[in-house]
Amino acid sequence: MTDLVTDFFRVAVAVSVPYILGGQAMTISGRSGIFLVFNEGVMLASASATFLATFLSGGNIIIGLLAGAAMGGFFGLVMGYFSITLKQNQFVVGLALLVAAVGIANFMYSVFIGVVIKPPQIPTLLPVHIPLLSDIPYLGPVLFSQNLMFYFAVILSILVWAFLYRTRYGLNFRSVGENPRVADSLGINVSLTRYAGAVAGGIVMGIAGGYLPLYFTGTYTPSLVNGRGWIVIALTLFGRWNPIPVMLGALLFAAAEVFGIYGQILNLPVPSQFLLMIPFIVTLAILVQTYRKTELPEGLAKNYDRESAED
Amino acid sequence: MPAEELVRMTGIAKRFGDVLALDHVDFGITGGKVHALLGENGAGKTTLMNVLYGLYRADEGRVEIKGKEMAIRTPRDALRHRIAMVHQHFRLVSNFTSFENILLGTGRGLKFEARAQREKVESIAREYGLSVDLDAKVKALPVGAQQRVEILKVLARDPLVLILDEPTSSLTPQEADVLLGAIKKLAMNGLGVVFITHKVREVMSIADEITVLNGGRVAGRLQVSESGEKRLVELMMGGRGAPPLLQAGPTPARTSAAQGEPALVLTSVSVGSGKGASAVEEVDLAVRHGEILGVAGVSGNGQRELAEAIMCVRRAGSGSIKLDGIELTRLNTKQVISMGVGYIPEDRMGDGILPSMTIAENIVLGREHSPSFSDRFALNRKAMGAAALRGVEDYNIKTTSVEAHAGVLSGGNVQKILIARAFLTQCKFLVAHNPTRGLDIAATDHVLRSLVKQKEGGAGVLLISEDLDELMAVSDRICVLFKGQVMGVVEAGSYDKYEIGAMMAGKKKEASAS
Ligand SMILES: Nc1ncnc2c1ncn2[C@@H]1O[C@H](COP(=O)(O)OP(=O)(O)OP(=O)(O)O)[C@@H](O)[C@H]1O
Ligand SMILES: [Mg+2]
Numbered sequence: 045m046t047d048l049v050t051d052f053f054r055v056a057v058a059v060s061v062p063y064i065l066g067g068q069a070m071t072i073s074g075r076s077g078i079f080l081v082f083n084e085g086v087m088l089a090s091a092s093a094t095f096l097a098t099f100l101s102g103g104n105i106i107i108g109l110l111a112g113a114a115m116g117g118f119f120g121l122v123m124g125y126f127s128i129t130l131k132q133n134q135f136v137v138g139l140a141l142l143v144a145a146v147g148i149a150n151f152m153y154s155v156f157i158g159v160v161i162k163p164p165q166i167p168t169l170l171p172v173h174i175p176l177l178s179d180i181p182y183l184g185p186v187l188f189s190q191n192l193m194f195y196f197a198v199i200l201s202i203l204v205w206a207f208l209y210r211t212r213y214g215l216n217f218r219s220v221g222e223n224p225r226v227a228d229s230l231g232i233n234v235s236l237t238r239y240a241g242a243v244a245g246g247i248v249m250g251i252a253g254g255y256l257p258l259y260f261t262g263t264y265t266p267s268l269v270n271g272r273g274w275i276v277i278a279l280t281l282f283g284r285w286n287p288i289p290v291m292l293g294a295l296l297f298a299a300a301e302v303f304g305i306y307g308q309i310l311n312l313p314v315p316s317q318f319l320l321m322i323p324f325i326v327t328l329a330i331l332v333q334t335y336r337k338t339e340l341p342e343g344l345a346k347n348y349d350r351e352s353a354e355d
Numbered sequence: 356m357p358a359e360e361l362v363r364m365t366g367i368a369k370r371f372g373d374v375l376a377l378d379h380v381d382f383g384i385t386g387g388k389v390h391a392l393l394g395e396n397g398a399g400k401t402t403l404m405n406v407l408y409g410l411y412r413a414d415e416g417r418v419e420i421k422g423k424e425m426a427i428r429t430p431r432d433a434l435r436h437r438i439a440m441v442h443q444h445f446r447l448v449s450n451f452t453s454f455e456n457i458l459l460g461t462g463r464g465l466k467f468e469a470r471a472q473r474e475k476v477e478s479i480a481r482e483y484g485l486s487v488d489l490d491a492k493v494k495a496l497p498v499g500a501q502q503r504v505e506i507l508k509v510l511a512r513d514p515l516v517l518i519l520d521e522p523t524s525s526l527t528p529q530e531a532d533v534l535l536g537a538i539k540k541l542a543m544n545g546l547g548v549v550f551i552t553h554k555v556r557e558v559m560s561i562a563d564e565i566t567v568l569n570g571g572r573v574a575g576r577l578q579v580s581e582s583g584e585k586r587l588v589e590l591m592m593g594g595r596g597a598p599p600l601l602q603a604g605p606t607p608a609r610t611s612a613a614q615g616e617p618a619l620v621l622t623s624v625s626v627g628s629g630k631g632a633s634a635v636e637e638v639d640l641a642v643r644h645g646e647i648l649g650v651a652g653v654s655g656n657g658q659r660e661l662a663e664a665i666m667c668v669r670r671a672g673s674g675s676i677k678l679d680g681i682e683l684t685r686l687n688t689k690q691v692i693s694m695g696v697g698y699i700p701e702d703r704m705g706d707g708i709l710p711s712m713t714i715a716e717n718i719v720l721g722r723e724h725s726p727s728f729s730d731r732f733a734l735n736r737k738a739m740g741a742a743a744l745r746g747v748e749d750y751n752i753k754t755t756s757v758e759a760h761a762g763v764l765s766g767g768n769v770q771k772i773l774i775a776r777a778f779l780t781q782c783k784f785l786v787a788h789n790p791t792r793g794l795d796i797a798a799t800d801h802v803l804r805s806l807v808k809q810k811e812g813g814a815g816v817l818l819i820s821e822d823l824d825e826l827m828a829v830s831d832r833i834c835v836l837f838k839g840q841v842m843g844v845v846e847a848g849s850y851d852k853y854e855i856g857a858m859m860a861g862k863k864k865e866a867s868a869s
Contacts, residue, residue: 216459230446342448
């Protein structure tokens with residue numbers, strides 16, 4: 045039984061990686077005022093790019109992740125161009141890009157791989173046991189015997205927090221997301237900051253997408269993202285656009301998801317469809333609970349035009 | 356050392372759509388001098404300064420700094436030339452602390468608990484008497500303190516040219532005096548200061564030179580030394596109308612016959628401030644129909660909470676608030692308004708205006724359900740337009756159309772919308788919080804006259820203001836709030852500025868010997 049529990053948590057932690065990364069992507073761009081809604085599509089495009097690059101490079105995971113990051117960064121840049129330079133509604137642009145990204149993901153796969161009977165496989169991420177720490181009972185296998193991407197996600201979360209809340213750059217960066225008019229009148233470059241936020245957010249979202257084939261399947265399927273892009277939005281709201289709570293929220297959502305899968309394996313007397321709904325039900329419950337209290341960055345998703353009227 | 360000309364603006368023109376906001380204006384700023392920029396609401400004062408600060412791009416004209424032509428395209432450029440500006444509407448990040456706001460955009464570095472910067476800010480605050488809680492979130496600060504944060508923010512940047520766009524409009528007389536003193540000192544240190552205001556007294560006390568704008572054109576330029584107060588008032592009124600009420604002195608004592616039925620009765624009302632301690636404590640007040648009760652006090656002593664409790668924007672913690680015998684504490688704001696209560700809130704950009712709606716919609720806001728503006732299902736746009744037009748004319752709101760977005764109006768014209776809204780109909784009761792803040796002299800006078808008219812029409816009026824002259828000019832009684840408590844009530848006819856001032860500082864009124 046203890047094995048089963050340890051196992052559950054170990055899997056939950058590994059499953060949390062795309063949530064943590066996606067949540068940080070949302071947080072970074074959101075703190076500069078850009079609301080990413082294209083995740084569901086962009087994660088898929090990046091998953092496709094990562095898979096293909098890894099496959100074509102003969103199994104080089106690093107090259108694969110870089111390709112996924114580049115794909116995400118590209119979408120971040122396009123998002124920035126339409127919302128910052130052309131001042132189009134962020135939700136409209138985001139949804140359009142989502143659809144486009146899904147198309148690109150499937151298109152790339154069909155160009156490079158085509159229709160095959162047995163889908164090609166790439167190597168998946170292996171656990172890395174951290175010396176000493178991984179020997180701690182319970183905690184060791186759960187937290188310190190994970191693949192490198194988990195450590196990367198945790199370190200990134202801490203770095204994002206330190207940047208946003210412990211540096212002058214971060215203060216300026218956040219002011220753009222709170223109130224671009226104030227930031228502008230103090231000589232802070234609003235457009236540049238928001239582009240940086242959008243592109244950085246896109247890159248991290250791309251890495252989150254790249255993790256999916258590298259951990260879950262070893263191959264590309266069109267349903268690889270499976271709602272994670274939306275859950276990432278929910279958990280960022282839950283974490284109040286603050287990197288540390290967002291990371292913890294990601295772990296919680298991952299646990300809910302894995303619980304659903306375990307329930308099926310253990311043949312719990314509950315319909316499997318219901319078990320698979322668990323993460324979404326948790327999402328909903330948490331949203332209802334926290335939504336009223338959530339403090340969004342005040343300038344979130346509001347485009348800024350210097351000469352337009354005061355608002 | 357002869358005073359050096361720091362800035363010269365020549366032939367500045369700026370157009371917003373069809374509106375020619377600036378019509379080839381010339382303007383100069385000299386080191387060591389305070390240059391007052393005057394003009395009625397919508398004259399173009401803010402626009403001119405926004406051009407200098409790089410917020411607006413001028414369509415025509417040139418800017419020279421110390422004799423060299425410079426292109427100022429962004430506030431960053433302006434700051435590089437050590438031009439700093441305090442804006443008419445607060446430019447603060449409300450979720451940040453005061454200190455974080457002051458730090459914004461200055462310097463780099465990893466840790467932003469910058470010790471040196473903090474000491475510098477503290478010493479500036481001490482030197483100019485601008486004390487603020489550096490670690491409080493801005494949204495928790497009263498308006499006066501927010502204004503001080505704004506000023507500290509620009510002073511911390513060591514400006515050479517300082518633009519102050521109506522910096523005193525949200526300060527108490529005492530706070531304003533402190534600021535005026537600070538400005539004098541800054542000018543003595545060689546800064547060139549541009550000072551925008553609508554208050555004659557302030558111009559007389561600190562300005563060296565004056566430029567008056569009217570409809571985007573320079574209407575006059577003079578030295579303070581060569582102009583008297585009367586001439587100044589005339590210039591600022593734009594040569595219109597009777598001498599203002601404000602200049603007529605305090606209201607005379609009332610005859611006892613003028614006392615009407617009680618309208619609003621507060622019995623031991625306490626209101627929380629959201630920070631534990633209550634902002635209003637055990638207040639008893641009664642306002643009669645046909646009476647203006649002035650509420651004096653330094654801002655942040657519970658005025659806002661009091662007004663919001665009456666309007667049910669905020670819940671009173673305990674006590675009873677009755678209007679014509681009906682308990683208000685369990686109603687919501689909409690119900691209170693539909694009982695015929697007018698409200699002019701303190702924070703007009705935040706609470707009072709929907710910038711992306713039209714002027715007409717904003718003027719009838721809250722009254723759109725009244726039969727005169729809508730039938731059962733649809734809004735009557737024509738009636739709304741007509742009412743709005745009346746407001747626009749009465750208050751001389753500068754706009755091309757009542758269908759324009761409210762957000763494009765000049766600062767003072769935004770205020771006028773709220774006031775037009777409150778005075779749209781004869782109220783049963785009116786709560787007015789700093790209703791003349793930011794208004795030009797003519798509009799201020801119109802507001803004060805409208806208050807008196809509401810009172811003569813039978814309304815009870817609660818006038819909360821930090822401007823003692825204004826309170827004394829129209830109130831029948833003045834009650835003084837300090838730390839949420841009533842220090843005493845003074846009757847018209849026995850107003851004494853110093854007595855009221857002492858009460859505002861926390862001295863209870865001596866019980867009269869009888
Ligand atoms: N961003 C803008 N968009 C459109 N019109 C504007 C804008 N800013 C100002 N205006 C218009 O330009 C004119 C001048 O406005 P400005 O704000 O300079 O007046 P002001 O002299 O500062 O008045 P106040 O005393 O009320 O602050 C007004 O008619 C105003 O409606
Ligand atoms: Mg103005």
